[in-house]
């Protein structure tokens with residue numbers, strides 16, 4: 504969501520005549536788009552702002568703006584103002600669409616501006632977006648979240664759920680397809696509750712089926728999903744719609760029913776495992792990834808063993824695993840039974856060992872197979888090779904034709920690693 508917001512900021516800036524600078528230190532404007540989901544993201548943002556302040560000392564005309572989830576927290580804005588008075592513009596998540604006006608006001612008056620809205624009533628439409636890739640795009644289908652998981656800051660920084668009208672989403676995707684986009688990722692904090700607030704009888708499964716009908720689009724992805732809202736109808740849509748890719752990110756967070764309850768997430772370990780089984784039964788080759796938090800307040804060794812059990816039973820293709828970090832203002836931050844750091848680190852290491860073992864086992868059968876890969880561009884590790892994603896979303900680095908960037912091509916896998924696949928392109932565009 505944060506990346507998509509940055510693409511919107513870039514789109515709005517392009518529309519009013521700004522172009523990207525080669526180097527940050529030479530630019531006329533730097534925007535730090537912050538994330539609040541974990542403590543280290545907060546720390547990184549403050550570190551970056553400190554670095555950009557030194558650029559501004561050398562180039563006093565440079566405009567420094569800060570936005571994003573951190574700015575929706577008054578105590579952080581106060582700290583920012585005190586530690587970094589050189590910041591010119593502060594704005595929040597709900598008024599991102601107003602950035603061109605705010606920037607214009609700053610340029611006209613030359614005075615610091617802080618403009619933060621507490622809430623927004625609806626999703627603002629028609630914001631220009633500068634997509635990072637010409638052939639794939641994020642499409643926000645809803646904003647905010649109603650779930651209030653006890654560790655999470657998102658409902659406080661992004662507000663309550665607001666779904667976009669389906670015709671606006673479909674129009675946007677048709678427009679993207681006309682411009683050559685072949686892959687869309689439908690975005691929301693909890694896409695599976697899409698439509699609940701619209702009262703027009705649409706749900707996420709129906710939306711998937713409608714997007715599947717759009718000519719030109721070849722791959723449809725979505726994220727993120729709370730297991731409690733992942734319906735059998737969504738599984739059926741995944742199974743029946745040829746363009747909906749066999750992949751989903753199911754944020755499990757813990758395998759302990761007791762911890763899941765304390766997290767205010769409404770499912771049990773058994774229900775989570777049964778859901779993954781249903782997806783794997785119905786959607787052949789489904790790639791299922793997850794998020795796991797270790798060291799949530801009160802997590803016992805027995806609870807942690809339940810998480811390891813869940814990982815072994817669900818056999819996630821990959822996972823983002825995190826050490827629990829307190830988010831100010833959330834119920835979990837006030838819980839008394841916080842876990843000591845050394846226990847959290849020990850559990851994270853043990854979890855990673857199991858996750859990596861499972862990932863290696865799942866990837867091994869790809870050896871010597873040919874997979875269809877959407878070619879994204881040069882590999883970050885070796886610019887003489889290409890990188891791309893399989894239908895399930897697995898990362899592939901391969902030797903191939905640079906003219907095929909943006910196309911789906913067959914790649915024969917010659918090395919199936921734990922975190923990625925390696926191979927050679929075998930032909931031009933796949934059928």
Ligand code: SF4
Pocket residue numbers: 648649650651652655656657658692693729
């Ligand atoms: S569903 Fe996701 S975004 Fe919403 S409160 Fe829970 S963790 Fe946060």
